[in-house]
Amino acid sequence: MNQAVGRQPTINGSPYEICLVSREEIVLAANAGELASELSEPVGYVLATTGKRLRSAIVLSSAHAGPDPHHQDVRTGAIAIELGHLATLAHDDILDDGTVRRGTDTVGVAYGSLASGYVGGALVVRASELMATFGEEPMRVFARTAAEMCSGQMAEFEDSFDTTRSVERYYLAIAGKTASLFEVAAWLGGWLAGAPTATVNSLARFGREFGMAFQIADDILDVLAPISETGKLQAKDLLQGVYSLPVIYALQTDRELGAALEQPLTQADLPKLVARIRASGGVVLASHECFRRARRAQSIVHEELEPAVATSLAALVEQSIAPITRRMKPKHADAA
Amino acid sequence: MPLEETDTVVVGAGPAGSACAAMLAERGHAVTLIDQHHFPRDKACGDGLSPTAVAALGRLGLDIFLAKAQVIEGYRVVLDHRRERIIRYAHGARGRCVPRAFLDQAILNAALARGAHFVRGRARALEFGEDRKATVLTACGEGKQLRLVARQVVASDGATSAMRGIVQADVPSQAVRAWGIRGYYATERALDDFFDVYVPLEVQGTKLPGYGWVFPVGERVANIGVGYFRRRVADDFPNLNVALDAFVEELRHRERRRFGDIQSLGRPTGSPLATNFHAKRSSSQMLVFAGDAAGTTDPFTGEGIAPAIESGMLAADCIQASHLRGVSLATYGRKLAVRMPRCGQDFSSLARLATQLEDGAHRLTSRLWMLGIPNAVLAIASDPDPRPDPHRTAVAALLHGMPAPVAAGMESVERELLEEIATSFPLATPVIARETRSHGGPVYAATLICAVHTFGGEPGEEAALGAQAAEYLAPFPVLLGGISHCRRGKLEKLNDALVVLIADFAISKSIAAVSRIGPDAALQLAQAARQVCEAGMMTAADRYDLHRTQDRYIDSVERMIGSVFAFAAGLGAELAGASPSAVRCARRYGCELGVAYQASEDLIELTAPVEGQSDLLVSLRRGVYSLPVLIAAGRDRRLRKRLTAGVGYSEISEIVQRIRLTGAMDDVRGLVDQRVESARAALAAAQCATVNELTGLADWVGARTDQLQRGREEAAAGEVSGSAANGTPVDTFATLHSPGEDSAWQ
DSSP, X not given: OOOOXXXXXXXXXXXXXXXXXXXXXXXXXXXXXXXXXXXXXXXXXXXXXXOOOHHHHHHHHHGGGSSOTTOHHHHHHHHHHHHHHHHXXXXXXXXXXXXXXXXXXXXXXXXXHHHHHHHHHHHHXXXXXXXXXXXXXXXXXXXXXXXHHHHHHHHHHHHTTOTTOOXXXXXXXXXXXXXXXXXXXXXXXXXHTTOOHHHHHHHHHHXXXXXXXXXXXXXXXXXXXXXXXXXXXXTHHHHTTXXXXXXXXXXXXXXXXXXXXXXXXXXXXXXXXXXXXXXXXHHHHHHHHHHHHHHHHHHXXXXXXXXXXXXXXXXXXXXXXHHHHHHHOSTTTTXX | OOEEEOSEEEEOOSHHHHHHHHHHHHTTOOEEEEESSOSSOOOOSOOEEOHHHHHHHXXXXXXHHHHTSEEEOEEEXXXXXXXXXXXXXXXXXXXXXXXXXXXXXXXXXXXXXTTOEEEEOEEEEEEEOTTSOEEEEEXXXXXXXXXXXXXXXXXXXXXXXXXXXXXXXXXXXXOOOEEEEEEEEEESSOOOSEEEEEESEEETTEEESEEEEEEESSSSEEEEEEEEEOSSTTSOOOOHHHHHHHHXXXXXXXXXXXXXXXXXXXXXXXXXXXXXXXXXXXXXXXXXXXXXXXXXXXXXXXXXXXXXXXXXXXHHHHHHHHHHHOOOGGGXXXXXXXXXXXXXXXXXXXXXXXXXXXXXXXXXXXXXXXXXXXXXXXXXXXOSSOXXXXXXXXXXXXXXXXXXXXXXXXXXXXXXXXHHHHHHOGGGHHHHHHHHHHTTHHHHHHHHHHHHHHTTOOOOHHHHHHHHHHHHHTHHHHHHTTSOOSOOOHHHHHHHHHHHHHHHHHHHHHHXXXXXXXXXXXXXXXXXXXXXXXXXXXXXXXXXXXXXXXXXXHHHHIIIIIHHHHHHHHHHHHHTTOOHHHHHHHHHHHHHHHHHHXXXXXXXXXXXXXXXXXXXXXXXXXXXXXXXXXXXXXXXXXXXXHHHHOOOGGGHHHHHHHHHHTTHHHHHHHHHHHHHHHHHHHHHXXXXXXXXXXXXXXXXXXXHHHHHHHHHHHHHHHHHHHTTGGGSOSEEEEESSSTTOOGGGO
């Protein structure tokens, strides 16, 4: 949490010296200081819990596909995307009843659920404001993305506790709630740096595949990883009735699992259910899908972009799915 | 084979088909109605007619028939046999309950009386000829066949429509999502005039997503049934008869005081609920589907008769239009979808969620928005048409005195907004449409349209988008205000999740609309939206603070309401091409008017009739004090104590009385006048014409409280005579077995 100011983390494996946006930069761009104190405090609290800043790293990396990767707008754009993401986190805490995020209390616990609501609103509005300063196209793209993220969340909500949820419905939900922001992040970096249309379009397609792979990896981790690693209860999604890809696959092979999930569940039931999901092969199938999407994202950049940019973006993908790779491929490490 | 030529063939003589035939025959069309049954015939159904259905039947001249039928005052939802909530139909409207055997015969008679021709037989095939004629091949029994040739065909042959099978054989039939079963029963005790809805529905230890009902068809005869969604597509339904028997047994056991003994009057019958409406598949060049054949049953409430009649009548209108003006029948499906936005939506997710709330049913009485089937039934069933909401009516009246283009501009904004909500987020349609419209949304939109006119412009597409963006901001703080503050059980969590999803939807729609105008407009909206968020947090921080100052109150109102008015007025002026200084004046006008508007809202809340004061009660309980309350509390120490101690439903009238006695309302009225005056002054500085639309809007805001004054004087005059009638609150929570307990409001 308390990294020394001045030592900015960079992206491993990238040929570029890319300084991630700092918390100070984010706070400054969010205009948090200008807000009424009742709102600026919880906003500041949320901004302080900024995590890996992956989405802004995508913006900064993809900017190298254009002639002007160090344009000031690129950094502002990276922050705008990060703010959009933080807005969704604040609202996710209400949706999935989160109390702990990245080791600290969520804003909902610290300031009340109402604060989560308004902080999310204020951040998404600020993000849209920054996008509007870039001109017509980024603004419209962002407006479309915001709507897509909403409908993705809605789709997930509609499917909750549905043990017959299909793989297609799952993809529909994550394409909206996660991949759409990755897509706009990759697109925006190229666009702001003045990359040609074809390049910008390739970046957008890359972003979407990356986002899908990322969310699948995240969902696998929810099932697999203990609380010490993710900072949240293992397989908590099951309690919320959110059945993600490994669970959907498991439901397809283990015919009795559906009935088990439909019983009122408590935390004590989770380890047994996790074991069943693993035994059914759901996790393995989901990992294959995750790797497939990741490879596709990487091949888009390798085939369509300059080698240096491609390496940089591919490295981001690799790092994001590393926890899954580590777990699922120990015996064939050389195959990758 | 005998051949008969006619204008329209209607297949199926249920409510949809007969209503359609009656409307067409009345307009002089030659209509042939086919049905395989001898009438009267029985049909599995709840037999309930909502006020909407009653009104539609009135158009067919069935008032006299209905006058003899069982009257229904509203809904009574019974929770776990322990608590109940009564929702009376608003504005004195009444429902009815008539067994389908009689109802269908009566509607058929109305069609025959208007000249429709009836043929008993079964439609076997349908062909479309080159000559723009359709032929329906009908088997009439005993090997006799008939060819009916017509210009249009209406397929209203029920949930298991044979016509759909003939025409759309290639479309995979959707799995039925919901079923209902009912029987007629004699009760020992006389029944009340309510549609009784029992939740949760539990069969053999499993909660089913749905409800049980007891609808009175006579003094001691009830239609008792159960209806429920399938939990999972792959599931077998729990046996319908088992579910009904279990429900009736439960009633005998737990509702003995209400019904006494319950005796079956015959074998129950069940049927699928036709909720699979699909606009595109509802009509083609010469064919329309109506009623259950079109899947128009309301997936929220299970109500089928009113939508069936409405779809039949709409089919008649479309056929008429196609005769007169050559309008294609293909537009029917879309028109129906706009008119009945819930049709065809899959609400089983809400029902599924509701069954997850094992503690939910007991606590339903907390005032949360939409919580699965039970509350959805409450909110929607009692409100089949959006309530004639004060803002809509008021804005309509306001626009009445304005040039026609202003009103037309508003109309188009409203239409598009509702269509947009209905098509993109059906789950939220009921909530968002209601919250947007009843919390200033139309006034925001009107401000923008009026500003365009005032500054000499013509509202075009951009103005409509701006008005939409402003209107979508209205529900945002209202919805977030519904987030639970303290205790977070499953029910509260579900409520909060829905609230956030819907609020996000509203704000993303707002951003999307404004971004189509341009970056500059988007920046202005962002500025307003940010202030709304600030004000929301300020209000929350000041909760339960009876020493909140007037300045602090006005500061937050300026941000929450004034900023949106300022956005609307400023953008309107800009779109009309006004100078930067005039735009600044327009923004100042908006800010002043916003404060006046909110202050007048506060006053209206305090003078609302009893059923409107539940909103006031919720605000007081949540510690959100409006200006008149704060001023009054500053003057009356005992009032302050009462408010701090917590307010019960029964005390609300007395508290309002105390507030009035302090004279606080006069102070607030003074504030309204002062702010309206400042708004006018801001306009004058912009050098607009002396008579203009924005001034009209300001006058209207100023006059809202004048009307109120008059209303109060009239009410005071009528109080002596009317007090008995006003004794019962319209919307009451009552505790069945522990009367006097007030916890229902907690």
